[in-house]
Amino acid sequence: MSIGIFIIVSLIKTVLALFVLLTAVAYTVWLERKVVGHMQNRWGPTRVGPFGLLQPLADGVKFLFKEDLTPPHVYKPLYIAAPMIAVAFALTSIAVIPIGNWVTIGSLRIPLQITDVNIGLLIILGVTSLGVYGVALAGWSSNSKYSLLGGLRASAQMISYEVSLGLSLVGVLMLAGSFSLRDIVDAQAGTFWGFIPRWNIFYGGQFFAFFIYLMAAYAETNRIPFDLPEAETELVAGYHTEYSSMKFAMFFMAEYANMITVAAVASLLFLGGWHGPVFGPPLIRALLPVFWFVLRIFVFLFIYIWVRGTLPRFRYDQLMTFGWKFLLPLAIANLVITGLVVAIRS
Amino acid sequence: MVHLILFLVFGAVCVAGAVNLLAQRHPINSALSLVVVMGSLAVEYLLLGAEFVAAVQVIVYAGAVMVLFVFVIMLLNAGVEERTKGSRVALLFGVPGMLIGSVLIGWVLIERTGNPMVPAGALPGAPKVIGWLLFHDFLLPFEVTSILVLIAIMGAVVLASHPDTEQKEKEG
C-alpha cells in the first residue's frame, strides 16, 4: 500500500468517523432527552420530526445562529481556545478505536479503524487526560467565580479519577498482554464452556474492574452522579457558565463525544468488542460485528442516561472520598489479584 | 525525508513553545506553552521509536503534571508577572554563563558524538520490552522510585494541608 493510497484511505476513514461520531453525539443528546423524559413521565422532544428525531438538527441550527456573546471581563485567547481544546481532544480519541474487523475492498485490506497503533489504549488515556485542559481553562479564563469553581472542581476530579480509571484497565491489559485495542478484543474471542462469551467482564475479578471503570468514567465525563463541575443548582452551569452559542455547543459536543469514547472503550475492554454471532451473506457478515459493537455502545449510553435519570448528585467531599478511599484501593486490590491469577496461570 | 520534515516541524514547535514560555508574562500562558513543548516532544520521541515513552510523556507530563501546574495557578490566582529587578547577578553572570555553557556543550555534542544518522523509529521501545527491563534489570531503582513517590505524596499532603483546617477537624 503506497503512502498516497494510505493517506487517501485514512482521510476517507477520518471524515467518515467524524461524521458518524458527530451524528451519534447529536442523537445521544436526543436519546438522553427522550429517555429522561420518559423516566420523568414526560414525552421529551416531539415537535420536530417524527418522535422529535429532527430535534438535534434544529438544536444545531439554533446554536449556529445564536449571538456569540463574549463577556468583557474574560481572558480572551484562552476563552476562545478552551472549547476548541475540549472538543478537539474529545474527537481525537476516536482515531484509535476499532469498530470491527478487517474489510477487504478489491486488493485493499482495510482495518475498520482510523489507525491501529500498538499503544492504542495509552493514546486514548493520554488524549482523555489532555481533555481536562479545555474544562479547566474555560473555567479560569471566564473570570467568573462560578466558572472558576467549576474549572477547579473539574481538574481536581479528573486528575483524581484518572488514577482509578487507569488502574482498573491494567487488569485487562495483563490478561491481554497488549496495549493494542485490536489485540485486546481478539483476546476475548470464543466462549467459556461453550456458552458464556469469553468477555473480560466475566473473567476473574474483572467485573470489579468494570465497576471501577464505570464509576471513574462517569466522573471523567462529568456526568451525574459526578457532575459537580457543572452543578446547575450551585454553580449556574459550572465552567461553561459564560459561554454561549457555538462555543457552548462545543463543550456539549465534547461531553457527549467523551461519553461515546468511554462507552466504546468499555465495550472493547470488557464486553468483547465486536464479537457476537455472525451469519448471513458476506455483506451482512462484514457489517454484523459493527452492529454488535454499536449495540454495546448504545447499551452503555443507555445506562449513562438511566443513571442520570435516577441518582442524585454527590457532594464534593463525598466525591473525593469515594475516589481516593474506595475506588483506588479497590482498583489496587483488583490489580494485585489479577496479577496473581496471571502469574499462577502462566 | 518525511522523518526530517516531521522532526523539523515539531522541533520548531518545541522551540517556539519554549521561547513562548519565556516570553509570556502570565504563568498560565507559560504553562500552556510548556504543554505544547511536551506534546511535540512526544512526537519527537515517536520519531525516535520510543512510543511508550511518548505515551507516558503525554499522560504523565502533559496530562498530570501540567494539569497540576494549571490547577495551582488557578488556585492561587497567579497574576501577570511583575518585572522586579531583584537580581543583577542572574543577568550579569547567569545568562552569559548559560550561553557559554550551552555553546560549549553544543560544540562538543556536534564534534564528538560521531553524529550517526538515525532512521525513523530507530530503537522501538515497545511497552513489553520496556516493562521487561523495568521489572528485571531496573527493579531496584523502580522500587526505590516508588518509595520516593510515596514520600512525595505524604510530603505534599503535609505541606499543602492548612494547619487551621486540621485544628478545626480535631475540634469538630
Added chain:
Amino acid sequence: MVPISYYLILSGILFACGVTGFLIKRNIISIFMSIELMLNGVNLSFVAFAAQWHALSGQIFVFFVMVVAAAEAAVGLAIIISVYRTRETLNVDQVDLLKL
C-alpha cells in the same frame, strides 16, 4: 534519516531555554516550569542517545526522570502553596528571607 546531533541540539536548546527561564522569570511557578523544561530537554537527549547506542536503558532513564519530576512537581507545588499562604506573593524577588 536525521542526524542524531539534531536531536541533541534540540535538547540543548530546550535546556538552555529552561536555564534562561530560571534566570529571568520572577514568578515562582514559571521558574518551576522552567525546571520541567530542562528535564524535558534532558529526556530528549536520553532518548536520542538510546537510539544512537541502541540501548534501551536510555528510555528507561526517562521513566525515572518522569517519576522524579512528577514527585518533585507534587512536593514543589505544595511548597509553593504554603509559601503563598504566608508571603502572599509568588515573586521570588520578594521571597528572599530563606524561611517561611
Added chain:
Amino acid sequence: MTPNLHLWLIPVLPLLGAAINGLVGKKFSRQAVVSVALLFSGAAFALVLSVAARFSTLSTPHLEFLATWIRAGSFQADFAFYLDQLSLIMLLVVTGVGFLIHIYSVGYMWEEAGFYRFFAYLNLFMFFMLTLVLSSNYLLMFVGWEGVGLASYLLIGFWFTKDSAASAGKKAFIVNRVGDFGFLIALFLLIKHFGSLNFETVFQGVSPMSPETGGAGLLTAIGLLLMVGAAGKSAQIPLYVWLPDAMEGPTPVSALIHAATMVTAGVYMVARSHVIFDRAPSALTVVAIIGTLTALFAATIGIAQTDIKKVLAYSTISQLGYMFMACGVAAYSAGVFHLMTHAFFKGLLFLAAGSVIHAVGGEQDMRRMGGLKEHIPWTFWTMTAATFAIAGFPPFAGFFSKDEILFRAAQVSLVYWGIGVFTAFLTSFYMFRLWFMTFFGTYRGTEPAGEGHGGHDAHGHDEHGHGGIHESPKVMLAPLVVLAVLSLVGGWVGSARFEKFLSPVFNAAVVTPAAEAAEHGSEMLFTGISVFAAALGLYLAWLFYYRRPELPQQIASGLGGLYEAVVHKYYVDELYANLFVKPLIAGSSLILWHGIDRDVIDATLDNSAHGANEVSDSFRHMQSGNLRSYAGWVAAGAAVVIAYMIWMGTR
C-alpha cells in the same frame, strides 16, 4: 590446663561498685552506699583470698587472657592478667587493707557531704590499683598507674571547695606527670627494642643480655626512666613534694592511697621489672642512692613537723626510701616484705591518726594535743603497736622487714647501712615524738575540742555536735585493731620464708645459702645496732617531749638556721618554685603568652578573622536569599566546570 580463676573479676568488682555509687549513688541512702561499696570491695577481697587459697596448686605465673585490646602491626597489647607470688602479695595488701579502710571510712566519713562520691572514688581507686597489680603488660599497668593517679587526684581534692585541697590535688597530678613522662619513654624504648610490652616477652628478651656497666646502655636508660616513673608515683627525691600536700585529702585516703597502696606502686613496678634492673647495675645504684637519700632526707624533715599527718607523710616517704634502697641493693623480696609490713603499720598509723583527729574534732597540730591516752585508749594502744612497728622494735612487723633491708644493704655497702641505721634512729625519734606529744602530758588544745578547729579544719567535722574528746565509733576501731594485730604479727612470717615464697619471681636475686650462713654472725650485730638506734630514738623522744618539753625549743634555737631549714622542709618547695615554677611562669607569660600566643597566634587569628570578616562581608552579598541570584551563580559555575572539563577532555 590451668584453672580459670576469673582474675578479671577482681578489678571489675570494685569498678562495678564505683559505677553504681558514682552514677546513681546520689539518690541512695548512706546505708545503701556503704553496703554497695563494702559489698564490692569485700567481694574482691574474698575473691583474692580464694585465689590465695588455691595458689599453691597453680603453676606460676598464671596468665589469664581476656581480650585483645590494641593490635597495631606486630605490636599487641591485651587485656590479660598475670598472677604470680608478687602480684598475689600486692593483691592481698591492696584488697585487704583497702577493705579495712573502707570499713574505717564508713565511720570516718559518715557526716560528710558527698559520701557516695567518696566511696565511688575509693572503689575506683581499688579498680585501678588492682588493674595495675594484675596487668600482664606494661601498657595495662600504665592504665592502672594513671588511673590510681586520677583516683588520687580526685580524693586529694575531695573537699574541692577548699583551695588548698584543690591545689594539692593539682600538685600531685602535675608532679606525677613528670614521673609518667619517664615511664612512658621507658615504654617507648621497650616497644622499640622488644616489640612488645608483655612482661614475659620483654623479660625473655632481656634475659640473654649481659649486665651492663656503662651508664648509657639501653637497659640502664630504661631502668632509669622507669625509676623516674617510680619516683613520681612513690614520692622519691626529687618528686616527693606532692605527697605531704596530699594530706589535704581525707585521712582514710591518706592511709589507703598515700601510705599503704598507691605510693608503693613504684616499688612494685621496680620489683616487677627486676629483670631489667638486674642487668643495669648503674640504674640499680641510682635506685639505691635515691632510696637512701630519700629515707634520710624525709626523716629529717619529719622531725620538725608539727602536723600529725605531715609527720606521717614524711615518714611514708622515708619508708618508701627504704624500700627503694632494698630494691637498689637487689633485695627485692626484702623491699616487698617491707612494703607489706609498711602497709599494715602505716595504714594503721594513718587510721589511728585519723581517729585522733576525729577525737579532738579536726585538730591536726600535735602541739594542741597531748594526754589523749586516757581519753581514747583503743586508738592509743593500736597507735602504740604501729609506732613500735615502724620504729623497728622486735617483735613488731617493722623490725623484721627493716632489719632485712639494712642487713642486705650492708652487704652491698656500709654507707647505705649507716644512713639506713641513722634514718631508723630518726624514724624512731620522730615517731615517738609524735606518740608522746599526742598521747602523753597534758591536753594543750582548747576545750571543748569540738569547736577548736583553728585554721586546720581539714575535715570539716564541724557537724560533730558532741563536744569533748571522744573515742571513735566501733566501725572505725575494728580496722585499727585488725591492723594492729597485723602490725604485730605481720613480720613473724620471717624474711627468709618470705624470700623463699617470692623466689620464683626474684630467682635472680637469691643469695646463696653459704653466703648467708657466713654472714649470720654479723647479721646479729647489725640487728643489735638497729634496735639500739630505735631505742635511742625512743629515749631521746621521751627526754625531749615527755620529760623535759622545754628542751626542743632550746635545741632548735641552738641549731638556728638548720632547724629553720628542716621546719621548712629544706626549702625544697621554694627551691622548686624558684627553679622551675617561676621561670616557667615567667617564660610562659612573657614568651609564650605575650610573645607567641598574643603576638603571633592570636594576632594571626585576629588578623585572619578580620580579613575573613572583610572578605566575607563582600561575599555576603552573594547570599542575598534571592533564588535567581543563586541560579545565576550556579549557571556561571556550571559554565566554568563545563569549560574546564572540555579543556581537560580535549587536551
